[in-house]
Amino acid sequence: MDYSQFLMMPQEIGLLTVFLLVFLYDTFMPERSQRALPAFTAIIFGLFTALTMCPCLAEGGQAFGGMFEANGATWAIKLILSVGTFLVLLMATKWSNSEFISVRRGEFYELLLLTLFGMFLMVSARHFLLFVIGLETASLPIAALAAFEKRRYESHEAAAKYLFTAIFSSAILLMGISLVYGIGGTLYFNELAMAVALDRSALLITALAFVIAGVGFKLSLVPFHLWTADVYQGAPTAVTAYLSVISKGAAAFSFLIILAQVFGAAYSDVWQWMLYALIILTITIGNLFAMRQRNLKRFLAFSSISQAGYIMLGVIAGNAVGMASLMFYVLVYVFSNLAAFGVIMAVERESGKTTIDDYNGLFRTNPWLAFTMMLAMFSLGGIPPFAGFFSKFFIFVGACQTGSVAIYVLVFIALLNTIISLYYYLLVVKAMFISQDDCVVPAFKSACGERLAMVLCVLGIVFIGLASCLYAGLNEASAAAFPAF
Template sequence: MNLDSLLLMRDELLLTLIILVLLVAEIIMSPKNKKYIIQLALGLFGLYTIISFMPIPKGSLFGGSYQTYPLVHYFKAILATGVFLILLQSVDWIKEKLLPYDFSAEFFILLFASLLGLNFMMSAGDFLMFYLGLELSTMPIIALTTFEFWNHRSIEAGVKYVMLASLSSAILLFGVSLVYATAGSINFDVIKGALHLPLLEIIGLIMIFIGIGFKISLVPFHFWAADVYEGAPTVISNYLSVISKGAAVYVLMTLLFITFTAFQKEWNWIMYGTAILTMVVGNLFALRQQNMKRFLAFSSIAQAGFILLAMLSNNALGVKAIVYFLLIYIFSNVAAFGVVHVISLKTGKENIDDYNGLYITNPKLSLVLMIALFSLAGIPPVAGFFAKFFLYAAAASKGYYVLIFIAVLNVTISLYYYLLPVRAAFLRRSDKAIPYFKSDNYSRLAFIITMIGLLVLGLYSGVFEFISHISNIL
């Protein structure tokens, strides 16, 4: 092993370096200079995001426990972009809430550590690396969930999250131990070829699916999502619903499509049932929500159900449909959560009724909200339509027409509730409308980037062609 081969894990090494620099900066900076940590972290992470788009060759390290190939590398770059957008939105929150307590450096360190864990989890070549990455990504986020520690709701969200996350990871580990017993190894490549005791291995696979399904918040395991999203700081809800969910979907995809592809007949039925349950339950509960954060939580549960449509296909079309959908989903959900975050920070209001008359007082913000929700709903000129279309195409390639019909019914339901906040903002009038306010330059930049992303990604086909060019991983 030499330096060149170590550079295969450039993303992770750079991220570790940033974390160390921030740790040192936190120690040596004098208290009155602490506010420059925000600029330092933003600058370093922006640089990292740009560097992460440069190509890395295919290869593996440490006896195959770390693997990298173009698709996973560019997916890491997409996640880094998403985290950068979330950071831009969170600057005013950090300045207002965390700087007085001198917690800003810890916020960045924990967030970057979680992203590091997700990167390792996606590049894992065996279950040990996978489990370590999963835990490294979960634990900092649990700590961040409780960061508004003067607020009872934030602590309660943290307690719920830490308990259920530990339960799900314990169940996942038991599944891993069963798979280890049947295959005699924890390497994905060995497990793929060794299928001695199918029944035990299927039980193990179901337990692993429960563990990952918890992170994606699929329906029997979704109970934590709404409570944690509502109680946690909005920035962290944003991260949970976008970045951590996206990475978990990617890992589930590689596990099912590559490692456990021999059991496709069995897991197809699990996916089929879970997809229907997730879409229906997510949509029906989203209908009756008044709080915007709970509303977006259930909408993100329903979106996870749509992703499972493409999981059924087990072919290259499925891979590119999932990656493209996640790319669009990151942009649209970051924009929607960003609007909720800005309004909740400036006025403390989070209910849909509070948005009445928003268009008159804050026209630009309500336009951003409208485009983001249209993209989540899948209305044509915006990118979300094409993302959903490819998911349907992937499911149709294996002939699941009944499932597609159910999905289309669910999209119709979801149109109703996605249009509720838009109706409140544009058509309703209110005497107590949210007054005009100027959001800071960082969150404006984030909104501009997401809007350009949503409009360009839908109209310009080059991105999808690039994804389909690199997604031949099966």
């Protein structure tokens, strides 16, 4: 075996190193040093993220006979996921040292890093086997993470629901993959693409439906979304934050790769129409349900369902611009959603309150938290000059680039939905700035890690859109990656 091919996966190796260091720290450091574990993890993970920002890693190549591929686009999406995870780690520092969590905080960090490793594999997989391994590594530990607040009944419920859904969706996905294997006789993406392009069979369309449904569960696309709200509500907020942005981003990206590379041009009409219906359902139903939610975590669950619908617009575009705007969307979404979760986490930790009504008058007592939350809502709602506006615009442009009238209609529906979404995002802003309440969340100082994470998120929300170089870089990377399909 040629060991030099491991050099093709520097980001994975770096992540494993971080994982091992955390593991060693957790196992061998004396009890009195254990309180520093969260900070230690955040720092070395931050170092790892900063190191992988080096553009020299963007070169990449293939490894393991083509099962694994690294290129500029995978480098960029992995970097985006790392940045998001770094923010989650920062936010979680105080929480993971709290009373009931601290005995198991080592496991929290190890499992979290493992899932990220799984996502890295998913993103780079060019073989269905590796993809499934990545997917399972990415999803099963999350069930354990969801159950982390042992003493809360909802946490258990969330874990059970997540576990069953994950297994069920994996089964569906594997069914689809085995059908694909039956037709193509291979699991390599590029060989499959050639094999399935030869003739159109009904079996392959069935397989396609299974694959879309399987990944749809992970992305919580409607009608595969039923687990989302309960899991988001029940899981510890740090895990919810992680689940809502990081795993969604990884799944969306690999979904695009599978659809574009395997089913590619030959079946584009089939999967585009399937996705077309899913997008309309996802955006609309996510929005309609979000309007009625009072619990902020459930609220963000439905909002993230509809956001997943918008992300899918980048997939349906199936071109380089679609891929670039998908990555950009995920990047912006990471910052905006994590800003919102940062505020929720701080307020929940301090006062135990999580409903929208509890946020009434928050601006009077905690102006900075309210400000952060407002920016997050505006960015999620797509209001300029915040980053969300740019990502929405680009993803719409990417979709419209296909030029078909049907896609224009789809974009129109998505745009109408942005108005609904603006309505409920403004409800949060209204609660914080306009509504008055007698029992306001009292003024408090958020923890150092939370504050740092929120400041980073706010900077991201404000500057990602204005600094065009980020999008230009993503565009270049995906334009280089795309002809390979």
